[in-house]
Amino acid sequence: MVQTVHPALPAFWYGVQEFANPFLTLGYSAVIVWLTRYRWAGPVALLAPAGRMTASNYIGQSVIMMLLYTGYGLALADCIPPAGVVLLAVLTYLAQLRISAWWLRRHHYGPIEWVLRAATYGSLTRAAWVRR
Known part of the structure; x- marks a missing residue:
């Protein structure tokens, strides 16, 4: 039996989260690239x-x-x-x-x-x- 820190969450949820993490990273990267092409380019450049x-x-x-x-x-x-x-x-x-x-x-x-x-x-x- 798998024990989780939050008993309200089903055990498979952690596997779903691990599967979703790379997609979240790609999404964050895509948003930053998108922001550099518009009026937010100046503030985003501060992250360079x-x-x-x-x-x-x-x-x-x-x-x-x-x-x-x-x-x-x-x-x-x-x-x-x-x-x-x-x-x-x-x-x-x-x-x-x-x-x-x-x-x-x-x-x-x-x-x-x-x-x-x-x-x-x-x-x-x-x-x-x-x-x-």
């Missing part, structure tokens, strides 16, 4: 620096959340209400947007992207790292 540093932002966000919620840091899991968790996630993302824009004014790539690019091409070129 974070998009160019996705690996660095992913690692950074993982470290921040780990330090907030686990015993390695503040151990705030189960101490913050759901609205607070959402607020922290939004604030983290907004901070990453600003940091990404600042970083990309000085460098061509994010730090993790540079390491991945160097490993892929087999060269450590400083010219690709620092913007002149």
Whole structure:
């Protein structure tokens, strides 16, 4: 017998959700692409620096959340209400947007992207790292 966290939901619902996740991702991507073609292109362009540093932002966000919620840091899991968790996630993302824009004014790539690019091409070129 399968136990779920929410007994009101049938057990198969989690399989349906896993099946739907890729379609939701494609839908979100399609909406963002659609928005870039119209009058929303300016505000959507503010997301571009974070998009160019996705690996660095992913690692950074993982470290921040780990330090907030686990015993390695503040151990705030189960101490913050759901609205607070959402607020922290939004604030983290907004901070990453600003940091990404600042970083990309000085460098061509994010730090993790540079390491991945160097490993892929087999060269450590400083010219690709620092913007002149």
